[in-house]
Amino acid sequence: MKMHMNHLPQTQTRKQRSLWQDAWRRFKKNKLAVISALFILLLSLIAISTIVIDLTTGNSFYRQYVIKQNLRGKLDAPSAAHLFGQDEFGRDVLLRMIWGVRYSLFMGILAIVFSTLVGGFIGAISGYYAKLDNVLMRFMDILLAIPSMLLATAIVAALGPGLVNVLVAIGIAYIPTFARTLRASVLTVKEQEYIEAARAVGADDFRIITKYILPNAMAPLIVQSTLGVAGALLSIAGLSFLGLGIQPPTPEWGSMLSNARTYIRDAWHITVIPGLGIMLTILALNLVGDGLRDALDPKLKS
Amino acid sequence: MSEPLIRVSGLKKYFNTPSGFLHAVEDVSFSLDPQKTLGVVGESGCGKSTLGRAILRLQEPTAGEVWFEGENILSYDAARLKQLRCRMQIIFQDPFASLNPRMSVFETIAEPLLIQGVFSKKDRTGLTRAVREMMDQVGLAERLINSYPHELDGGRRQRIGVARALVLNPRFLVCDEPVSALDVSIQAQILNLMQELQQQLGLTYLFITHDLSVVKHISDDIMVMYLGQVVEKAPAERIFENPLHPYTQALLSAIPIPDPDYKQERVLLKGEVTSPINPEPGCRFAKRCPQVTTACLKANLPLIEVEDNHYVACTLFGSAGAQHHAVRG
Amino acid sequence: MKNNVLLEVKDLVVRYETDDGVVQALNSVSLSLQQGRILGVVGETGAGKTTLAKAIMQLIPTPPGVIASGSVFFDGQDLLTFSKQHMRSVRGQQISMIFQDPMTSLNPVMFVGEQIMEVIRSHNPEMKKSEARAKAGEMLEMVGIPAERAVEYPHQFSGGMKQRVIIAIALACNPKLLIADEPTTALDVTIQAQVLDMIRELKQKLDTSIILITHDLGVVAQNCDDVAILYAGEIIEHGSLRDIFKAHQHPYTEGLFKSIPSLASKAQRLEPIKGLMPDPTNLPSGCKFSDRCQHTKPECRDQMPPFVDVGGGHWVRCVLAGKGGVG
Numbered sequence: 001m002k003m004h005m006n007h008l009p010q011t012q013t014r015k016q017r018s019l020w021q022d023a024w025r026r027f028k029k030n031k032l033a034v035i036s037a038l039f040i041l042l043l044s045l046i047a048i049s050t051i052v053i054d055l056t057t058g059n060s061f062y063r064q065y066v067i068k069q070n071l072r073g074k075l076d077a078p079s080a081a082h083l084f085g086q087d088e089f090g091r092d093v094l095l096r097m098i099w100g101v102r103y104s105l106f107m108g109i110l111a112i113v114f115s116t117l118v119g120g121f122i123g124a125i126s127g128y129y130a131k132l133d134n135v136l137m138r139f140m141d142i143l144l145a146i147p148s149m150l151l152a153t154a155i156v157a158a159l160g161p162g163l164v165n166v167l168v169a170i171g172i173a174y175i176p177t178f179a180r181t182l183r184a185s186v187l188t189v190k191e192q193e194y195i196e197a198a199r200a201v202g203a204d205d206f207r208i209i210t211k212y213i214l215p216n217a218m219a220p221l222i223v224q225s226t227l228g229v230a231g232a233l234l235s236i237a238g239l240s241f242l243g244l245g246i247q248p249p250t251p252e253w254g255s256m257l258s259n260a261r262t263y264i265r266d267a268w269h270i271t272v273i274p275g276l277g278i279m280l281t282i283l284a285l286n287l288v289g290d291g292l293r294d295a296l297d298p299k300l301k302s
Numbered sequence: 303m304s305e306p307l308i309r310v311s312g313l314k315k316y317f318n319t320p321s322g323f324l325h326a327v328e329d330v331s332f333s334l335d336p337q338k339t340l341g342v343v344g345e346s347g348c349g350k351s352t353l354g355r356a357i358l359r360l361q362e363p364t365a366g367e368v369w370f371e372g373e374n375i376l377s378y379d380a381a382r383l384k385q386l387r388c389r390m391q392i393i394f395q396d397p398f399a400s401l402n403p404r405m406s407v408f409e410t411i412a413e414p415l416l417i418q419g420v421f422s423k424k425d426r427t428g429l430t431r432a433v434r435e436m437m438d439q440v441g442l443a444e445r446l447i448n449s450y451p452h453e454l455d456g457g458r459r460q461r462i463g464v465a466r467a468l469v470l471n472p473r474f475l476v477c478d479e480p481v482s483a484l485d486v487s488i489q490a491q492i493l494n495l496m497q498e499l500q501q502q503l504g505l506t507y508l509f510i511t512h513d514l515s516v517v518k519h520i521s522d523d524i525m526v527m528y529l530g531q532v533v534e535k536a537p538a539e540r541i542f543e544n545p546l547h548p549y550t551q552a553l554l555s556a557i558p559i560p561d562p563d564y565k566q567e568r569v570l571l572k573g574e575v576t577s578p579i580n581p582e583p584g585c586r587f588a589k590r591c592p593q594v595t596t597a598c599l600k601a602n603l604p605l606i607e608v609e610d611n612h613y614v615a616c617t618l619f620g621s622a623g624a625q626h627h628a629v630r631g
Numbered sequence: 632m633k634n635n636v637l638l639e640v641k642d643l644v645v646r647y648e649t650d651d652g653v654v655q656a657l658n659s660v661s662l663s664l665q666q667g668r669i670l671g672v673v674g675e676t677g678a679g680k681t682t683l684a685k686a687i688m689q690l691i692p693t694p695p696g697v698i699a700s701g702s703v704f705f706d707g708q709d710l711l712t713f714s715k716q717h718m719r720s721v722r723g724q725q726i727s728m729i730f731q732d733p734m735t736s737l738n739p740v741m742f743v744g745e746q747i748m749e750v751i752r753s754h755n756p757e758m759k760k761s762e763a764r765a766k767a768g769e770m771l772e773m774v775g776i777p778a779e780r781a782v783e784y785p786h787q788f789s790g791g792m793k794q795r796v797i798i799a800i801a802l803a804c805n806p807k808l809l810i811a812d813e814p815t816t817a818l819d820v821t822i823q824a825q826v827l828d829m830i831r832e833l834k835q836k837l838d839t840s841i842i843l844i845t846h847d848l849g850v851v852a853q854n855c856d857d858v859a860i861l862y863a864g865e866i867i868e869h870g871s872l873r874d875i876f877k878a879h880q881h882p883y884t885e886g887l888f889k890s891i892p893s894l895a896s897k898a899q900r901l902e903p904i905k906g907l908m909p910d911p912t913n914l915p916s917g918c919k920f921s922d923r924c925q926h927t928k929p930e931c932r933d934q935m936p937p938f939v940d941v942g943g944g945h946w947v948r949c950v951l952a953g954k955g956g957v958g
Binding site: 345346455456457485486487488489490491493494497512514515516518519520542552553555556557558559560561562564566568570571575 | 675676789819820821822823824825827828846847848849850851852853854872873876877886887888889890891892893894895900901902903904907908
């Protein structure tokens, strides 16, 4: 490592790369992570197009094809007309899977964005201000002491099932993880000499946190968030499976799985397909997370 | 003689640790004339870096006074302290740790100007010109302006550190081991640069280092520290010609001289290093000192002027001890 | 030259094949060390000092490292032809290495005595535990640490004492060759003096040969018998201590001496070497120092100057060698 970073050829001007660009270059080399990222991107595009379709058709397409029952095709196996078959009410499984992406993936992302912001804020504050650290972290410890799934279940049970409540529940459940992650890296970065250098030229706390500490402390949080989306997605599916999450007939993958399990002997496809959907998405998110970790961790740079 | 630019008196810095108060800087006083260099030497843990930071108020001193350009800066409020940063700056030891890895050369050097409001963010041309001038002054090629620290070698990084410190046009610089992390050939380049800049810009340096040959090369006066206490202070030549304090003698005899014909006589040190946490009064070197007496442990020893401008804190010298001691030539 | 050459490195070439290109870490390095002497290897960051030490120990991580060619004769046998297993028995037993940082080289959760015992027992499996313990105690005493302290953890020792423990571990099996990679760089000067004095005493007592890798010419002057100067993966000058300090001929060696502030003479301006070490992925053709040298001639850039003996085992790689040099 020492060998190659110290030397810049004197004669030629090389294209200058920031550390983020360097990380992107390393990420691109990890084929599995890139494929997974493309898969997630594809899912996002699907989710966005379903939203666009719903907005332009005023939900009529949704009502006509995604939730309208068609008992004649009940539990039909995959065919040319219905590639993934039909479910217990004769609805097209493929369309339901496609419409379900937004609930699974987007809600996972939304929940994690919420908890990353809140948890990140708490973590940054408690890492930087030693006086607040104890109070904030003990509070986080209390939250951490309860298993996140149990906490989310309890919150939903208290607030009642429903889309927003699930979001809030999962968001809160993940806050302490992110707060801890960012706090740990803020504590390390805070001791670096360049922080003192910034103070020596008169920078105030806000500038030091936003310009010096956060950019250098973000990497573990980014990795953790990506992995967190996978966890949140699983929690949403789990809550829905238990009947506490998104209610039928909304085509959420977890509730599809839950409703399908009664028919697993007669129609394997309606259980396997949402199951596979959840599994592949989580696998992809984890691979992206791993890829990001390798790309962002300068210690693995060689 | 001109007015001293900076005068430190009775400066103390204690750290609260779980096992008690760590006396990092104990009652340090000195004054420094404009355009002079005071070298501070000592081994790791002697408080030399803490001294530099306490003077700049990067770490708040526990007690004492720091007079700079006729004002006690320890009484400054936050706003005046921020202005003071334009006149007092610091260069750090580690050119790898002291630069924000996410900021380019331009951003790093421009940062002090933006923070202090010398230029506004909109005045991109003015800012760029100021940065380019500074880069030119410290010997950084213009094409490196958008480089990031991790792409540069140690010597160039240290030039960025120097540029960042000088861009606000300060009068006084604390140099905390600025060349210790560099290879000898690069070290010589940076030392020369610092001497040139001192002459051109009329800078005053507090030069902290553990390297005695470097400190002799660059300093007018040298102050030797041991576990927070100043044990000896004298003009650079005199410290080497006539070291008086037993610790200074031991330190000088331990430096390996790059000359095979020079056979060194070691002053060997025995015994345990005194803990700087809640220390007993008296000389902290006493436990390792070959010439220790009971008087050494009674009270903290004052610096006594033994010859012109040569001060030492040791019971072997001064009115109380009265017994002058034969010293190595 | 005497016959009892313990180590002879010939035309050693080591490369690191990284994503950013091929790093030419060592280019045709040759040096020799006689029994019972201390060889100082001097060079700046990135010159290949540590790579040289690791190549002798066969500890180059592969990939990305490749020992492309050359030979390392130790006691008359080429180490590069040894099997992994054979080499493992040589390491520690016949060649030992100590590293720069005493803080990270010791296992923090093991008593220091046990760490010494472990080395002794791994090379002498038939030795009884009690014997090994006694030997470990002896080793500690030898480096100036009371044997009672064998049952303490590394964090209970100061930096200088830790480095002594590491030396005790390195010498536990009475190796013929000790490679010390910047053993005192992390220590204060007064502690450094103690550790170096001790290394010299032990060398006398145990008749160990030593390669002392350092960037500090003062340490070399006070401790070594022979010196090799490494620059950009090449040994550019190699000879006795006096050859190098009093009659050096290579412009780089000259530049190194002019870069250090002198304690003896009055302060004057330093004359540093211009420029920087070349990029090891993109070395200049010919003499690697030609871009920074004041005496560069056109032929310097055409081909690598030969390594010539200018008399009495003083080798110089420079076209000026033997023609009065630069001094």
